[in-house]
Amino acid sequence: MNGDMAANTGVEGGLRDRLAYLLVLSRPRFWLYLAGPVIVGAAAAASTLADLLALDTVLLFAYFLIPANVFLYGVNDVFDADIDEANPKKDDREARWRGDPVNLVVVVGSGVLGVGLFALTPQVAWPWLVAYFFLAVEYSAPPFRFKTTPFLDSVSNGLYILPGVAAYAAITGSNPPTLAIAGAWLWTMGMHTFSAIPDIDPDRETGIQTTATVLGERRTYAYCAVVWGLAAAAFAAVDVRLGGLLAAYPVVVLGIALSGVDVERAYWWYPILNTVVGMLITVGALWGVVYG
Numbered sequence: 001m002n003g004d005m006a007a008n009t010g011v012e013g014g015l016r017d018r019l020a021y022l023l024v025l026s027r028p029r030f031w032l033y034l035a036g037p038v039i040v041g042a043a044a045a046a047s048t049l050a051d052l053l054a055l056d057t058v059l060l061f062a063y064f065l066i067p068a069n070v071f072l073y074g075v076n077d078v079f080d081a082d083i084d085e086a087n088p089k090k091d092d093r094e095a096r097w098r099g100d101p102v103n104l105v106v107v108v109g110s111g112v113l114g115v116g117l118f119a120l121t122p123q124v125a126w127p128w129l130v131a132y133f134f135l136a137v138e139y140s141a142p143p144f145r146f147k148t149t150p151f152l153d154s155v156s157n158g159l160y161i162l163p164g165v166a167a168y169a170a171i172t173g174s175n176p177p178t179l180a181i182a183g184a185w186l187w188t189m190g191m192h193t194f195s196a197i198p199d200i201d202p203d204r205e206t207g208i209q210t211t212a213t214v215l216g217e218r219r220t221y222a223y224c225a226v227v228w229g230l231a232a233a234a235f236a237a238v239d240v241r242l243g244g245l246l247a248a249y250p251v252v253v254l255g256i257a258l259s260g261v262d263v264e265r266a267y268w269w270y271p272i273l274n275t276v277v278g279m280l281i282t283v284g285a286l287w288g289v290v291y292g
Helices: 002-025 028-045 055-065 067-079 101-115 123-138 152-172 178-195 197-205 211-238 240-246 248-259 263-291
Strands: none
Touching: 002 067, 002 101, 028 055, 028 067, 028 152, 028 178, 028 263, 055 067, 055 152, 067 101, 067 123, 101 123, 123 152, 152 178, 152 211, 178 197, 178 211, 178 240, 178 248, 178 263, 197 211, 197 263, 211 240, 211 248, 240 248, 240 263, 248 263
16 A cells, blocks of 8 residues: 555655646747747737637637647757757756657647648738748757757748748738738747746857857947848838837847946846737737727
8 A cells, every 4th residue: 555655645746846847848938939920910910819720720729829839849949959058047947958759759649739720720821830830840950950040040940930820820811911921020029039048058068059149248239239120120111110119129238238237137027028928929919809
């Protein structure tokens, strides 16, 4: 009896440990980087409240909230296992890859689960989903491994807005305005490159080249300010209010650069900024649905 209880306790403890590890691997602070665009895209596309609760909209949100993050960051951690040994971010806020078969099955299974989205969404959304899964893999994995090619690492991070584009297309049956896609893509380029600043030294030590390692910290701040400024301009051409909201990004990054705030600290402010801006865009769109 006591032996059975001890065995069960061990299994439960092992399961809790594995789930805790997979939770950390999925980067909960960044879950809304994929699921948030689904909310924004759905709110912008909806003409009735029923559109927001349509099956394909709900399933897109559910998938991109957790499974897609397990897949995206799992692939990243698999192919960065050697590099991450020297990455200080992996000491507390993130986790180093544990390469056992069960974790690998969970990561691959999370990707396979996404294939079901093609059966639940109209064909107009499919190219955006294909682009997402391609970039989610090839950002980290050979043969392209975009994250190790300066400037392509930045451009390829447009993958984060693709769930939102797919949600918009699924609801309306057409694609969002081109300038809105361009503005959102530029926004992701700035977010990615800013987030790479804390990794400049570890990446240089391991011989990894990125936009940030090539430019250096000060010029990377300038790069982010420029692409975020272009994002704000593109959104302003769609709606001046959107441009005003997005203007917060170049202002904040210039403030960080000029004030000398430690980028390791500032890096963790952006999930909050992104949540606030995304919430304001969504509330504005929903206001139009309800009262427009």
